[in-house]
Amino acid sequence: RMALISPNLCVLIGSRIASQLIGLAGGLIALTKIPSCNVQVLGQDKRHLAGYSNISALPHIGILYYCNIVQACEPYIRKKILKIVAAKVALLARVDSYKNHPNGSEGQLFLEQINERIHKLTTQTKSRIKKALPIPEQKKKSKRGGKRARKMKERYLLTDLRKQQNRLSFTIDNGEYGDSAMGNDAGMIGYNEGNVRKTQVKKVKQVVSKKQRKQLEQMKSNKNLSSGLASSLSFTPVQGLELINPNINKVNEANQKWFNNNSGFLSAVPKRAN
Numbered sequence: 001r002m003a004l005i006s007p008n009l010c011v012l013i014g015s016r017i018a019s020q021l022i023g024l025a026g027g028l029i030a031l032t033k034i035p036s037c038n039v040q041v042l043g044q045d046k047r048h049l050a051g052y053s054n055i056s057a058l059p060h061i062g063i064l065y066y067c068n069i070v071q072a073c074e075p076y077i078r079k080k081i082l083k084i085v086a087a088k089v090a091l092l093a094r095v096d097s098y099k100n101h102p103n104g105s106e107g108q109l110f111l112e113q114i115n116e117r118i119h120k121l122t123t124q125t126k127s128r129i130k131k132a133l134p135i136p137e138q139k140k141k142s143k144r145g146g147k148r149a150r151k152m153k154e155r156y157l158l159t160d161l162r163k164q165q166n167r168l169s170f171t172i173d174n175g176e177y178g179d180s181a182m183g184n185d186a187g188m189i190g191y192n193e194g195n196v197r198k199t200q201v202k203k204v205k206q207v208v209s210k211k212q213r214k215q216l217e218q219m220k221s222n223k224n225l226s227s228g229l230a231s232s233l234s235f236t237p238v239q240g241l242e243l244i245n246p247n248i249n250k251v252n253e254a255n256q257k258w259f260n261n262n263s264g265f266l267s268a269v270p271k272r273a274n
Contacts, residue, residue, distance in 0.1 A: 003104075006096040011107030012088060012114075013067040020063050021089070031093045040064060040086040064089065069114060077121045084114055164188045 002015040006028060009018040024042045025031035034042070043063035058065070065071075065082055073081050088110045095106050143149070158166075165187035208216075 007102055007104040008092040008096050008107030011104040012092060012111050017063060017067045028093060028097050032097050036087040036090040039090050040082060073118055074122060081118060084117060
């Protein structure tokens with residue numbers, strides 16, 4: 001009768017265990033509503049081992065543990081196979097409830113999958129073969145050059161002061177060995193004269209435009225021109241120290257030309273060309 005009610009379950013776990021599961025669940029339809037984690041513990045024997053060893057007690061194990069496919073495995077993988085069988089039983093119960101695959105083909109397919117899983121778990125895994133590293137290429141890798149790369153090298157470059165600190169003299173007593181080993185001493189700083197790195201002054205090239213060059217050439221050619229800041233000092237017997245404008249001669253010439261009584265009338269309007 002069990003082959004007619006649940007053919008796929010009987011193929012996987014046998015008719016005896018299948019009938020017990022259906023009876024504990026309350027029917028085939030009720031078994032389909034139970035998740036696989038609870039199918040695994042259906043029919044669990046609760047033992048009260050008060051004062052005795054609980055090594056023989058197997059927790060989270062029901063009647064499904066005693067089916068042929070689980071008992072045929074090695075003891076150390078039985079719990080893993082029990083979880084897999086419980087998941088397949090939950091699926092096959094739903095298949096049988098809809099009367100699909102009445103010949104038990106789906107149960108046979110699941111049985112083959114479980115047997116393959118058992119075979120993988122029991123076979124010894126091959127150790128990995130240690131492969132030698134490939135021969136490194138002798139070609140030089142192209143490195144970035146230019147202003148940015150130079151700036152990066154200058155940033156992490158050892159200064160002359162640090163180089164002198166890293167040096168060790170065998171003729172000078174530099175103190176205890178532990179200080180020099182831990183880098184707490186000054187090394188060769190102060191024992192020999194060297195160019196210790198100082199603050200570098202950037203040499204900026206001044207770019208002179210063509211217009212500025214022309215102005216400089218004009219200033220060189222006109223030697224008689226004097227700037228407004230030029231001045232001369234004169235000592236007079238009456239006033240003592242007196243500041244005199246060096247361009248006073250030009251002012252006197254202009255006054256004699258325009259404001260002289262004998263010069264007559266002079267027009268400041270520029271003459272037009274005929």
